[in-house]
Amino acid sequence: MAGPEFRATTSFAEFARQHEELMREKGDFVSVKQGPTVVEGSGTPRIWAAVTTASLTLRNGVVSLTYEFHLEDGEWRLYGVRKD
DSSP states (O other): OBOHHHHHHSOHHHHHHHHHHHHHHHOSEEEEEEEEEEEEEETTTTEEEEEEEEEEEETTEEEEEEEEEEEETTEEEEEEEEEO
């Protein structure tokens, strides 16, 4: 599901390691609440990007994340994730 830019900068093993580290720090996953999603297109040809936020509730706290997706070959692909 990740786009080529994301895969080039973050291996699956690194992505999984970061997730495991978050779980060790904050505890088990309890729930997720999705925030608003903004979809915008720009340029010629039009390049589409979607940015959405999510609040992950873990046993020992809440973590806010922002996800960016790009429309590539007709499919939305993960472009990046940041911890807010």
